Amino acid sequence: MLKKFLNQAKWLLTKKKIAVPRMGTLYWLLYPLSKRLKFELQEQPKITQKTVKKGSLHAEEGMCLPFKYVLGNFMDALEKGANIVLFAGGIGPCRFGYYSPLFEATLKDLGYLFRLISIEPWFTGRGFIDKYRFWRSFAKLGRVKNPIRIAWAIWESFYIAQCIDEITSMLNYTRAIEVKKGSTNRAYRKALDLLANSKHYWQAKRNFETAKEMMAAIKTDASKLKGVVGIVGEFYVVLEPSANMRIIEWLNDHGIAVICSIFVTDWVGPDTSPKVAHINKIKAHELAKKEDTFHRWCGGDCTANVGHAVYLMDHLNVDAIIQLLPFTCMPDTMATVGLMAVTEKRDIPFARYIYDEHSALAGLETRWEGLIDTIEMKRLDKELHEIAQREAVRSKV
Amino acid sequence: MAVGHVDFLAKNPEVDIIFLIRPVAEERLELNCPYMLGYPDYTRMLLKEPGRKIRSLQVEFRLRPGTKAGQEIEGIFKSEIAEIAEIFGVSYHLVRKEFFEALKLQKEHERQVYLNKLLPNGLEQPESPKFRVLALGHSYNLWDNIMSHHIVSKIIDQGGHVTTKEMLDKELLSKCAKRGLPKELFWTQSKHLAGAALQAMNTGSVDGIMFIQSFGCGPDATITPLLAREAKKAKMPFSIINIDVQTADAGIDTRVEATADALIEDILEGRKVRTKC
Numbered sequence: 001m002l003k004k005f006l007n008q009a010k011w012l013l014t015k016k017k018i019a020v021p022r023m024g025t026l027y028w029l030l031y032p033l034s035k036r037l038k039f040e041l042q043e044q045p046k047i048t049q050k051t052v053k054k055g056s057l058h059a060e061e062g063m064c065l066p067f068k069y070v071l072g073n074f075m076d077a078l079e080k081g082a083n084i085v086l087f088a089g090g091i092g093p094c095r096f097g098y099y100s101p102l103f104e105a106t107l108k109d110l111g112y113l114f115r116l117i118s119i120e121p122w123f124t125g126r127g128f129i130d131k132y133r134f135w136r137s138f139a140k141l142g143r144v145k146n147p148i149r150i151a152w153a154i155w156e157s158f159y160i161a162q163c164i165d166e167i168t169s170m171l172n173y174t175r176a177i178e179v180k181k182g183s184t185n186r187a188y189r190k191a192l193d194l195l196a197n198s199k200h201y202w203q204a205k206r207n208f209e210t211a212k213e214m215m216a217a218i219k220t221d222a223s224k225l226k227g228v229v230g231i232v233g234e235f236y237v238v239l240e241p242s243a244n245m246r247i248i249e250w251l252n253d254h255g256i257a258v259i260c261s262i263f264v265t266d267w268v269g270p271d272t273s274p275k276v277a278h279i280n281k282i283k284a285h286e287l288a289k290k291e292d293t294f295h296r297w298c299g300g301d302c303t304a305n306v307g308h309a310v311y312l313m314d315h316l317n318v319d320a321i322i323q324l325l326p327f328t329c330m331p332d333t334m335a336t337v338g339l340m341a342v343t344e345k346r347d348i349p350f351a352r353y354i355y356d357e358h359s360a361l362a363g364l365e366t367r368w369e370g371l372i373d374t375i376e377m378k379r380l381d382k383e384l385h386e387i388a389q390r391e392a393v394r395s396k397v
Numbered sequence: 398m399a400v401g402h403v404d405f406l407a408k409n410p411e412v413d414i415i416f417l418i419r420p421v422a423e424e425r426l427e428l429n430c431p432y433m434l435g436y437p438d439y440t441r442m443l444l445k446e447p448g449r450k451i452r453s454l455q456v457e458f459r460l461r462p463g464t465k466a467g468q469e470i471e472g473i474f475k476s477e478i479a480e481i482a483e484i485f486g487v488s489y490h491l492v493r494k495e496f497f498e499a500l501k502l503q504k505e506h507e508r509q510v511y512l513n514k515l516l517p518n519g520l521e522q523p524e525s526p527k528f529r530v531l532a533l534g535h536s537y538n539l540w541d542n543i544m545s546h547h548i549v550s551k552i553i554d555q556g557g558h559v560t561t562k563e564m565l566d567k568e569l570l571s572k573c574a575k576r577g578l579p580k581e582l583f584w585t586q587s588k589h590l591a592g593a594a595l596q597a598m599n600t601g602s603v604d605g606i607m608f609i610q611s612f613g614c615g616p617d618a619t620i621t622p623l624l625a626r627e628a629k630k631a632k633m634p635f636s637i638i639n640i641d642v643q644t645a646d647a648g649i650d651t652r653v654e655a656t657a658d659a660l661i662e663d664i665l666e667g668r669k670v671r672t673k674c
Contacts, residue, residue, distance in 0.1 A: 062617070062618030124426065298438070302431060
């Protein structure tokens with residue numbers, strides 16, 4: 001009892017440092033917010049093989065990959081001096097909504113001194129209590145308590161993160177056709193710094209224009225492009241490069257441009273807001289319905305994935321569709337059949353890569369190479385077919 | 398398993414329509430797991446049925462806006478009854494009458510189970526039980542012999558008294574789950590499972606808990622670590638048995654035997670006072 005009390009006192013006396021899980025550009029959503037709400041954000045530790053081992057050691061066997069990654073990441077962060085952990089909640093049928101109590105229980109068993117703040121969505125159907133809880137989780141973070149100031153800060157940092165995601169989507173395309181290797185990454189880094197440090201909305205708007213110009217100024221060679229690939233799937237594995245074994249970078253290095261179907265702000269923001277990935281969830285669901293795949297919503301991004309794949313194939317002319325998902329993910333296991341049906345109809349290659357804590361780069365690389373070969377062969381077939389048609393016409397004349 | 402069964406039915410020329418029920422929710426602010434929500438569409442696409450034979454029926458158990466408290470069930474199933482009547486081309490009232498008769502039978506069956514009189518597949522409790530076990534698991538697993546590999550009969554063979562979650566009061570279970578867990582669960586069945594386990598831990602009405610979990614089941618994987626932690630605190634034996642496509646009967650045999658031996662030893666050594674049921 002005394003030990004517990006002393007621990008609590010020790011926690012209260014230490015300087016508060018907040019850790020967020022590593023997930024793509026999520027840090028750049030919270031960095032502007034930390035400046036506005038005046039709290040200290042800890043620099044994120046990198047995810048290494050050790051982190052994954054740690055996480056999967058203490059997590060339940062049947063939990064999905066994001067849980068294990070984030071658990072390991074939190075443990076690293078807490079060891080490095082953070083004492084508040086920030087995570088999101090949920091209500092959906094996906095287990096993501098029940099992650100935060102599980103994190104709290106596991107980390108407390110391991111003897112860490114910390115508190116967990118879970119940001120629950122403000123539309124769970126409990127009326128005013130939801131809004132209150134939403135405000136309180138933000139008010140706990142820093143010194144700012146005024147709800148209007150908090151709302152403005154959230155909106156501003158959300159806008160900045162959206163700009164960053166827009167730049168990221170440009171990066172995924174231009175990196176495939178750059179002339180000088182590494183020039184895109186350098187420009188992206190500069191643009192990120194410029195955007196994240198913008199002080200208010202109007203400055204962010206101006207910075208976004210300059211960042212766009214910076215990305216457009218990179219020397220490119222369009223003849224390098226071997227194909228365009230659309231990526232759909234579970235958000236964590238798509239967004240976090242260390243979770244998907246840097247598939248986007250690898251594909252870009254081999255001359256294949258990538259169009260993602262989900263970005264951090266698309267996932268964090270409300271369903272009806274404008275998205276970086278062209279269409280929102282509701283429209284995607286309608287597209288999936290039209291294709292006679294999923295008539296009803298079934299949790300998570302299941303139907304949205306099918307709709308996004310349809311949009312990518314019909315409007316953006318991708319050469320192949322890739323689905324990335326963690327092992328035992330519930331909604332995406334259902335989505336696979338829908339994606340198979342949709343891609344079969346249009347005769348477009350479809351690849352599905354399942355990740356878990358044992359997956360290694362060597363095994364995945366061979367499969368990615370196989371996909372590239374398929375795309376190239378398909379293109380050759382098309383060209384040969386066109387030549388044959390032309391000659392048939394000439395012989396008739 | 399369900400897909401295989403539907404495939405078998407679809408190949409049968411005598412079958413005209415297959416109903417796949419899609420249970421959305423059982424209570425307010427709750428949903429079932431994604432597998433259940435998507436399973437009619439999933440099966441239809443996997444078997445490449447043109448949609449003629451397989452029909453899906455959406456069932457929501459929760460109260461819809463506009464229904465009064467007195468006529469709950471009638472209000473809840475109005476649209477479903479209308480759908481069935483439309484498919485078969487019969488009148489709405491006929492379907493409604495038949496439905497209520499079926500409901501009466503179902504309620505009688507549930508009451509029998511609740512009064513401890515019925516066990517899955519007509520089994521009977523042993524006359525002088527050596528130990529008492531709370532067998533937890535989704536009802537589609539536990540009440541099916543092939544799915545659960547005869548696990549209930551195996552426990553009874555070892556001389557155990559079996560309690561399932563259907564034999565307990567539903568409202569009490571959700572109350573227990575609400576009190577014992579850090580956050581409200583949004584899957585109804587898992588909530589009842591967790592509530593049953595927590596209630597057993599609090600009252601000590603059983604000697605041990607066996608959790609029968611199908612491999613890859615998300616909700617179960619989420620609640621088992623929390624329940625195992627609570628069991629450790631309450632000093633209640635807690636074993637998890639995983640069921641898979643490749644699971645053999647012999648594997649289940651040894652696991653059940655080991656659990657039974659451990660529980661009997663516990664009782665003999667007096668580590669836990671056997672409570673009256």
